[in-house]
Every structure is written in structure tokens, then in C-alpha cells.
Amino acid sequence: MLKDDLRQKVLADLKSLDSTYKNEADRQMLNQLVSTSIYKEAKYIATYLAFDHEYNTQLLIERAIADGKVILIPKTYPKGRMTFTQYDPNSLEKTSFGLLEPKGEESIDKDLINLIHVPGLVFNSQGYRIGYGGGYYDRYLKDFQGETVSLVYSCQLANFIPDQHDIAVRKMITYDK
Template identity: 50%
Template sequence: MKESIRQAVLKQLDKQDRQKKSEKDRVMTEELLDKAVYQSAHTIATYLPMDHEFDSYFLIAQAQADGKRVLVPKVIGPGQMVFLPYDPEHLQESYFGVLEPSHGQVFSKEAIDLIHVPGLAFNAEGYRIGHGGGYYDRYLADYQGVTVSTIYDFQQATFKEEEHDIPVQEVICR
């Protein structure tokens, strides 16, 4: 079931109108920026998007302008990732075709106040379907900070979570 939902959402993501997507990204970013959890955070982690995903570069730019430390993920092994500082001068394309830091200081989970979590589909309880590698579920399993995701309305789905799935605490949807 998860694979069929994953494929259906990927098709929807690929056929989005670019202008409408950009506007939704801006609105969701502003909504996230207005939240107390963002405003009180000193260190936030987000992701560098694929073309069809929520454009996190708006969030990154504003977080930097607000004096926050911005971290992005780097895969370090099968099912394992860490977060390193975002530095546009030191990015490389990963095996998965997304940009990630080429080097930098790894930050502990305890140092991250807020993680902006990607995903393809989310159910009403905040459980997510990602690309299938389990990276975020493993990372979030013992994370104690705040998690939030930004999604388009068609990414809402009905599915039963699995034992290893970790929900995000809040989902912003447009």
C-alpha cells in the first residue's frame, strides 16, 4: 500500500503548476516562520529539495537572516544520516541526486531545536511515507526536539503506520 501511495504522490508532485507551487511554498514558509517553535529555535535542520518538493530555500534564507544556525542532512551509510551546517559553497550531489554538504561539523541531535522533515505522504496522525530508505525514522527515533513538515494538500493520505514509523508533531498543509 505504501508503495502505491508513494508512486501516486510522486506523479502529482511532478505535474504541479510551478507558479502555484511557488506561491504555496511561500505561504507555508511564512506560516512556519510565524510559529513560536521557529521563533525560539536557535538551530534548525531542514533539507535541500528535489525539484518537485517544497522549496526549503525560502526557509533557509529567512532562518539565516534571522541569525539561526541552519543544518542539512548528509547520508553517511545505509539508513544513516547526520546534520551538518548549510554552506552553499560546499555542496555535492548525493547518490540519491540531492545536494548535501561535502564536509563540515556534525551536530548532535540535542543541539537541534527544530527539524523540518520531508515526506511524500502524511496521514492524520503525522506519520509519513518518505522515499523508502528509513533515514528520518531512524534519526527521529530518539530525537527530543520539535518536528514539523510542509506539504501540499494532495500529500494527505490514509494509511496505517508501521512499528518503526515516527510521526512528525505538526504538518503545515496548503
């Protein structure tokens, strides 16, 4: 199956997930994540502000803030450039993609980030991912030295061969029930 076909199939599967199942899966995956040493040892955690069909990152954001972590969210620029900025719910704006991003320009140095929670639509067993097609995360992760994790529903798992520029996440937490 071609990447675009896989992307569309999984996107449709995500949008049709039962809300009770999704809420339970989101809580279970968060519990698994916060029990890991990569979460416990992280001070700066980067995540994203999710669409409704994606993992509910608000759960992670609230828990991490309660645990004393600094939360960072992405800000995108032309030509596939992305930075991470400290999360401030009162300073967000909608992008042309319909995502919320920080209004400010003050980015956090990549070397300070301990853990990046990486989004994606489709994942293979080696942690390679198919996203929405912009390549922002693959470019950013190319020289990132910290930990990476994705929280993945079972409907997002598929076999595919990654492209040469794809960067795998180091850890996947899945929910399959």
C-alpha cells in the first residue's frame, strides 16, 4: 500500500474510534509513559497540541506540568523548519493547517530538550512513522540527541518501508484492547 493510501486509511480509522475506547487508551498509554525512566528523568518535554482524532496530548501536558516538567510545543515556519517554544495556553494562534501554535518566537535550544513526544499517523514495528507529509519532525529529529516516544493506537500499526530521510522514534507505547 502506498504511503498516501496508508495515511488516508489510518486517518479514517482514527476518526472512527469509539470515544470510550479512545479515552481509556489515552489514560492507559499516559500511565505507561509516566512510569518510564525517560519520562521521570526528563525536565523539558516537547509534545504537540493534538487534533481530536489523535492521542489527547492535554492529558500529558497537565500531568507533566503537575510533575514539575517544562512543556514545549512546536512552532512551524516555511521550508519545513520547526522549533519548540514553552507552552502557554494564553498565547496560541491557529495556523493554516488548523493547528494551535505559540504566538511567541522564543525557541528552546534543542540540546535542553530531554524527551519529544512525536506525532504520527502510521507506525511500523521499528518505530518509523508516516505523518501528515510535511517532514517537520524528520528534519528536527535528524540531529536530536534526546529521547523520542510516540503513543500509538493499534489501528496505527502497519508494515511499510521507510524512506531514507525518515527518523524512527526510539520508544513506542501502544494500546491494544
